Amino acid sequence: MALLDPTNWRSLRGGAAEAVEPATGEVLAGFTLAATADVERATVAAAGAQRAWARAPYAERAAVLRRAGDLIREHEPEIGEWIIREGGSIRGKADFETRTAAEECYEAAALAHRPLGQVLPSAAPRLSYTTRVPAGVVGVISPFNAPLVLAVRSVAPALALGNAVVLKPDPRTAVCGGHALAAVLAEAGLPEGLLHVLPGGADVGRALVEDPRVRVVSFTGSTAAGRGVGELAARHLKRTHLELGGNSAFLVLEDADLDAAMSTAAWASFFHQGQVCMTAGRHLVHASLYDEYVERLAAKADSLAVGDPYREQVHLGPVIDRGQLERIDALVRSSAAAGVRIAAGGRHRDLFYRPTVLADAGAGYGADSVGESAAYGQEVFGPVAPVRAFHTLDEAVALAGDSDYGLALGIVTRDTARALDLADRIPTGLLHINDQTVNDEPIAPFGGLADSGTGSRFGGDANLDAFTETRWTTVRATPAAYPF
Template sequence: MLLDAAQWQDKIFIDGAWEPGSGGTAEVSEPATGASLGSIGIAGTGDLARAAESAAAAQREWAALPHSRRAAVLRRAAALWAEHAEDISWWNIREVGAVPGMAGFAVHNAEQECHEAAALPGRSYGELLPSEEPRLSMAARMPAGVVGVISPFNVPIILGIRSVAPALALGNAVILKPDPRTAVTGGVTIARIFEEAGLPPGVLQMLPGGADVGQAMVEHPLVRVISFTGSTEAGRRVGELAGRHLKRAHLELGGNSALIILDDADLDAAVNLAAWGGFFHQGQICMTTGRHLVHERLYDEFVDRLAAKASALPVGDPATGQVALGPVIDAGQRDKIHALVSASTGGGARLAAGGTYEDLFYRPTVLADATPDTPAFAREVFGPVAPVARFTTPEEAVRLAVTSEYGLSLGIVTGDAMRGWELAQKIPTGIVHINDQTVNDEANAPFGGVAASGTGSRFGGPAANVEAFTETRWITMRGKAPTYPF
């Protein structure tokens, strides 16, 4: 059994073995019920140092293997995601609070990420360059070495595997630090998949831990690239520390994505898109539609319809019932959501639906009459909250869209797709969807944001992955050594 607890319980994965971590253990809790699902090992900074040494040694042998051997491991990993989809999805539902559809999508995406990565080892890894000298001149892509991956709690499978798989395929070793709150889904599962797929010992290490372990990872000289997904606040610290240590950091950070509904939009379609973009996975997605901008001609009816839909959506335990929303991850996240909703209504926004919770189940919430000063409009909520603002002209919609410091995803709903495309050119984001909502993901598509949302499209697609996880080397060869003047 892939996730047999007897193997990983109270352990980390280091140097090819499941061992206790020096940081003790942490309980794995089910957000929906508070029940214990087991416990994981927690790494300390000493474990990180050991893992870095082990990974660096293993990386050299891994990179030296024929490209077909590396590709075969990635293909086997893809098959294992499919083979164990039911078991992995069960953990995703229980540990993360994902509804079954979200859990299944995450496993499917992980399978596709491995398929896409399996094609990377066989790709051309360089180019011939013209030279003024009688020599062969070329630029070659080389593995970066050891890649540190720091992944968050909210979509732990996807946000871990999308860095782990291509980094491994391109000849790197990886140290994965998942969020301890979802370390079985986002850490143990990935380690077990590659262990079963035949990845040599030491090439992948899995160390759940706190901020001290993340800092040690960024600081360690053998870790040459950091791939971080998380909040903008934490990402700034990671980027600053990485810069101090002269290493690359690929940062996929927060978002507060806008959905613009133009005056010629189909209202039924717009409400459906807004509900999905705003409430899916309890709003705990970086691409969540955080700002709903609606033309004044449609505004009142849109608010009424979205509020009615929100009020009718079932919220509950996704492991036991047919629900649209499960629990948020913990009480701290719930209280942050509620504080933003309360501050928004206190500042003049109208509560059209929701705004209440029971335990960790937060009702989908609609805040009408939002402005750029409304706290839930101005900040990333990371919860099922839909602030709605009105506009009168496309120019005003653009002004509202660009008020945010973030630049991750953008959705535009219109009866004229070219009109939406023209509007999108005025709003800088890393992703844009015409006649769709803001939450989309495919393994072969570039993913990333601009401004406070991160450092660009460093995930998805062969070009982005090769750029992210390799270094460029200039190489020349002569048949005979030249003679220099002295």
């Protein structure tokens, strides 16, 4: 039996929309967008349902999340097909999303029975302790690039910890990033009113952040949009978790094994067409290996198949839409005009952009430069690997740290102790030695620094801080006496 029926959204008021397959332009389904009026309706219902859910036995909440994980696995072929067709993902990436989404639910279920607080010493004759209490209604705004995972990683732990959730998925992946999760949780036995899915535009996002019943906002998306969400939430004194963009460095030291490193390097920049916040946006390679590295990475890029991931066996699918394609191509063309050499790729057919390697990527880059190498200095969010040489470790540190972002760092070397010492000099939220920058696990804390986020973390115990409040409680046997 099919799990997903997007027509269930007919009660929303934002007008008709279509789920479109970027590989072909085919309309996969019709659904209804949310309007700003839907936000108030959803948060009122969520606030009402949340109180009983917070008082429910932890085992009941955990059971719903475990069942949701089982259902994602059971319906993996159907959900995965939507991720492939609606999101432009290759099959392996869709498999990763469904597998990880199930694990997110299982990990969330475990949160429901974690210790709730701690007993504190007190100078007064009283019992003093802390408890974690649900935040209340959590607003989640999720993006298109890993639509199921980047929704469930906030929705599942928030629900497990006794909150209600209003989720606004990106309308471009509203089915696999919103409706799929709602359908799974409903079938898993989640009580009515606890999860509301409102696919909509920026106006719906603003209304969600501003709504007085929403106490915590979890946003994943671009730095520009996240800055606006953070500013708006601050005006309303709301706790906000921002997981934003990146321009992560991938360092290749002079002792690296290039035979082993090529797969890692290509995956770092070309996985899911480079539409990942952790993508390696700057390959920094020791000068002694630089020419060979560029040649081999370009050959690897040229060998990769690009096409329709639903109907063909390919390595890369389409980028999400025409606007994204034009931005990627403009950054590559601008870089070439600034002196960068296109060693591979740099061309496209429809929404299929070839994996691209840019040599001498630092050309023209710098604060005083007129012709900035745009693809090196900015987050491209496309299958583009800019490569630049360094001569000393101090230069590598300076280049890796010369970014407004601070999300992930990859280092390839035979000397792991040296890599750890080097990483201590480069501020990032995530570090991977002898691996590439695109890594994520449900039990691991995830988040970035500076323009990559507010330092908030998702995953494992970090979810306790993200989706609960800490209450201090004291208890005396008799009323306290004071000087007056």
